[in-house]
Amino acid sequence: MHRRRFLTTMGLGLTAATALGTLAACDNGVDDGDPTGSPSAPAGSSPSDRSGVIVVGAGASGLAAARYLADKGRNVLVLEARGRIGGRIWTSEQWTGTPVDMGASWIHGVDKNPITDLAKKAGARMVTTDPESATDYLANGHKADDASEQAMQRWRKAAAHALEANQDQNDDQKDVSMRSVVERALNWSSLSNGDKALASFALNDYEHEYSGGVGDMSALYFDNGASIRGKDVLFPGGYHQITDLLAKDLDVRTEHVVQQIDWDAAGATVTTDRGVFHGDHVVVTLPLGVLQSGAVTFGPGLPADKRTAIDKLGMGVLNKCYLRFPKVFWADTDWLMFAPNLDRYGQWEQWINLSRAVGQPVLLGFNAADFGRTVEGWSDAQIVGGAMETLKTMYGGDIPQPTDFQITRWASDPYARGSYSYYRTGSTPGMRDALAARIGDRVHFAGEATHRESSATVHGAYLSGIRAAKEIAG
Numbered sequence: 001m002h003r004r005r006f007l008t009t010m011g012l013g014l015t016a017a018t019a020l021g022t023l024a025a026c027d028n029g030v031d032d033g034d035p036t037g038s039p040s041a042p043a044g045s046s047p048s049d050r051s052g053v054i055v056v057g058a059g060a061s062g063l064a065a066a067r068y069l070a071d072k073g074r075n076v077l078v079l080e081a082r083g084r085i086g087g088r089i090w091t092s093e094q095w096t097g098t099p100v101d102m103g104a105s106w107i108h109g110v111d112k113n114p115i116t117d118l119a120k121k122a123g124a125r126m127v128t129t130d131p132e133s134a135t136d137y138l139a140n141g142h143k144a145d146d147a148s149e150q151a152m153q154r155w156r157k158a159a160a161h162a163l164e165a166n167q168d169q170n171d172d173q174k175d176v177s178m179r180s181v182v183e184r185a186l187n188w189s190s191l192s193n194g195d196k197a198l199a200s201f202a203l204n205d206y207e208h209e210y211s212g213g214v215g216d217m218s219a220l221y222f223d224n225g226a227s228i229r230g231k232d233v234l235f236p237g238g239y240h241q242i243t244d245l246l247a248k249d250l251d252v253r254t255e256h257v258v259q260q261i262d263w264d265a266a267g268a269t270v271t272t273d274r275g276v277f278h279g280d281h282v283v284v285t286l287p288l289g290v291l292q293s294g295a296v297t298f299g300p301g302l303p304a305d306k307r308t309a310i311d312k313l314g315m316g317v318l319n320k321c322y323l324r325f326p327k328v329f330w331a332d333t334d335w336l337m338f339a340p341n342l343d344r345y346g347q348w349e350q351w352i353n354l355s356r357a358v359g360q361p362v363l364l365g366f367n368a369a370d371f372g373r374t375v376e377g378w379s380d381a382q383i384v385g386g387a388m389e390t391l392k393t394m395y396g397g398d399i400p401q402p403t404d405f406q407i408t409r410w411a412s413d414p415y416a417r418g419s420y421s422y423y424r425t426g427s428t429p430g431m432r433d434a435l436a437a438r439i440g441d442r443v444h445f446a447g448e449a450t451h452r453e454s455s456a457t458v459h460g461a462y463l464s465g466i467r468a469a470k471e472i473a474g
Helices: 062-072 114-123 148-167 180-187 193-210 239-248 288-293 303-311 369-377 378-394 428-434 457-472
Strands: 014-018 022-025 050-054 074-080 106-108 126-129 134-137 233-234 249-254 258-264 267-272 276-283 318-323 334-337 351-355 363-370 404-408 442-447
Touching: 022 134, 022 457, 050 062, 050 267, 062 074, 062 239, 062 457, 106 114, 106 318, 106 457, 126 303, 148 180, 148 193, 180 193, 193 363, 193 404, 249 288, 249 318, 258 276, 276 457, 318 369, 318 378, 334 378, 363 369, 363 378, 369 378, 378 404, 442 457
Parallel strands: 050 074, 050 276, 074 249, 134 334, 276 442
Antiparallel strands: 014 022, 014 404, 106 233, 126 233, 258 267, 267 276, 318 363, 318 404, 334 351, 351 363
16 A cells, blocks of 8 residues: 555645635645745845756755755755745645645655655654555445455455566566556456455555555556665644755745756856846756646757656546544544545545544545546545445444545646656656756756665655755765
């Protein structure tokens, strides 16, 4: 499950409303007036004559690069399109006294993880979530009994075995989708609808973890990367504690939307909607989705292998729906899992119980991949209604209505264009290396999509920023 991943859904679009219908537009590429106390220069700052290094983007990778270079005595300027720092890390303060992370939530694997060290330095409280602490529910809302649990495990193992066998036996390296591999191995047409529903429930785990749809996610490389070691922890006080620490005393210009990046032997030029900036080097940390959109142009053009990587790698979606209730009515486990009928594949299948972590009756529901994109076109009322329909199936029609909610729409966010990257069918690990490669001695690239070993994680984004900074500082 996505319990082991970024859960960013990173820079998103958020809306929040009370049960009475009072809407508060927050972050859909528009400044919500609350930069969470993060340090930044005034939005209308005038361009300086020249900087040593211009960093495009104040997310985890951009701030890591800027922090490293500034600590080495380099003159660094960070340009950020949003009205806040953090990028796909963003802690909402909509609920006074109960901050919630609308983007990245977890440190996935605390052992030897650089984000763990930063969290300790920031004094951030961490709470462990256990992937084994879960309650499973069937499509009829009944809690899964022992026989049902065993059936769920059989289908999970069958899907995993089919994918592993494909990777082990695919000597010709022919890539196909994860769904096609599993359906072929399970003789899909011979299965009952009930068995198909449970097998699909197993497949949806992969969509939540990797953010892509199993219909177009690479069966060869979907899980390529380093193993994660240690427990998963989240921050009751919010992930912004990490980005605030990195950004301390940096020159960050918010509300500067980058439009074009040029370079030559003399240096680099970054054109924004607030002016033109000149530097010796530029570090580009634009999310893969933004690169794919073409919203930023590159003057001399990008190398062919970098363009290929941008085109072929996938940018996935994982959207969140926080619901706050007057009381806790759900099971006392970290995770609540719902296995819907086949016609509702991918809909509200994974929930996390946040009451222990935040000290309030809060549930967080996730929707990934295709259905995650679909709900972005729904109204807030439709999304909350869909969530409540599932919860009423699980816990009965007399459960209380939420007193408030917060919703994300990641694919619609112009400064993210998705949540985090994945291996689309036909893409390869080498493409991440091409995406990360610098151009000459002037243009450097960072971001989670550029980190071959730890893509789709905050620590991967952070380490990519350090790598780009070292290319400049040595």
